[in-house]
Amino acid sequence: MSRIRTTRRSFLAASAAIALSSCTSIPKPSSARRISRNEVLNLGVVGCGGRGGDNLNEIRTAGVPVNVVALCDCDQKRAAETFKKYPDAKRYADWRKMLDAERSLDAVLVATPDHNHAIVSIAAMRLGKHVYCEKPLAHSIWEARQMAKVAREMGVATQMGTQGHAFDGTRTAVEIVRAGGIGEVRELHVWTDRPAGWWPAGRYPPHRNAAASGFA
Numbered sequence: 682m683s684r685i686r687t688t689r690r691s692f693l694a695a696s697a698a699i700a701l702s703s704c705t706s707i708p709k710p711s712s713a714r715r716i717s718r719n720e721v722l723n724l725g726v727v728g729c730g731g732r733g734g735d736n737l738n739e740i741r742t743a744g745v746p747v748n749v750v751a752l753c754d755c756d757q758k759r760a761a762e763t764f765k766k767y768p769d770a771k772r773y774a775d776w777r778k779m780l781d782a783e784r785s786l787d788a789v790l791v792a793t794p795d796h797n798h799a800i801v802s803i804a805a806m807r808l809g810k811h812v813y814c815e816k817p818l819a820h821s822i823w824e825a826r827q828m829a830k831v832a833r834e835m836g837v838a839t840q841m842g843t844q845g846h847a848f849d850g851t852r853t854a855v856e857i858v859r860a861g862g863i864g865e866v867r868e869l870h871v872w873t874d875r876p877a878g879w880w881p882a883g884r885y886p887p888h889r890n891a892a893a894s895g896f897a
Contacts, residue, residue, distance in 0.1 A: 725751040725786045725810075727776040727801050730760030732815050733792030736842070737763065750786055753779045776801050786810055792842075799824035806831045806839070815842040 722745075726733045729752040740747055753773040754760035764772055773779040780789070789805040791798055791814040799819045802812045812832075818841045819825040832839045845851055858866060 721746045721748050723748050723750045723785050723787045724790060725753070725779055725783055725788070726790045726792065727753045727779070728792035728794075728815075729763045730754040730756050731792060733790055734760070734763040736790055736792055736813075736815075737766070751779050751783045777804070780804055780808060780810075784808075788812065791815060796820050799828055802828055802839075803831050806835050806837050809835060809837065811838040813840050813842060
């Protein structure tokens with residue numbers, strides 16, 4: 682009998698495919714609910730004890746009219762402070778139960794660890810919920826493409842949490858470049874502000890990053 686050799690790379694790719702296929706099997710509504718600028722958004726947050734809690738603080742500071750309907754975090758102890766700030770929001774430890782129970786949600790904010798971004802976002806979009814997902818958007822290129830595909834199919838509004846792109850200075854710079862204010866851009870220099878090992882960037886060579894994602 683021949684033995685089938687399973688590599689780490691093929692296992693990761695197959696596991697991701699199985700996980701996302703379970704999300705895409707959720708029946709989809711005819712379209713996402715249209716929301717005017719004058720309406721208050723019903724919001725659910727997955728990962729509210731970490732970055733999701735910071736997102737909510739930023740929303741409050743900006744004065745955005747949002748109705749926080751549901752909060753979810755598998756670490757209820759870490760999420761305690763966020764729960765205290767929104768006593769009227771329903772609490773969940775399982776995002777699947779939250780999406781199943783809270784059908785009135787208009788949008789879902791996904792701030793879980795990276796490997797769950799695509800799974801949670803696709804499940805929410807399949808239910809017609811608009812999605813704001815923290816960076817990095819997904820665990821692989823394939824996952825990112827699946828997310829884009831479902832967003833188009835469902836007609837929902839989506840955004841990745843690259844907050845720096847929303848700053849006035851950044852938006853002004855983009856307008857200048859697009860208007861041709863500095864001519865044709867031929868070369869771009871990029872650097873990181875993560876010194877001394879804090880939030881390490883580019884730790885591994887490209888081939889190792891590709892292998893880890895299951896697409897090398």
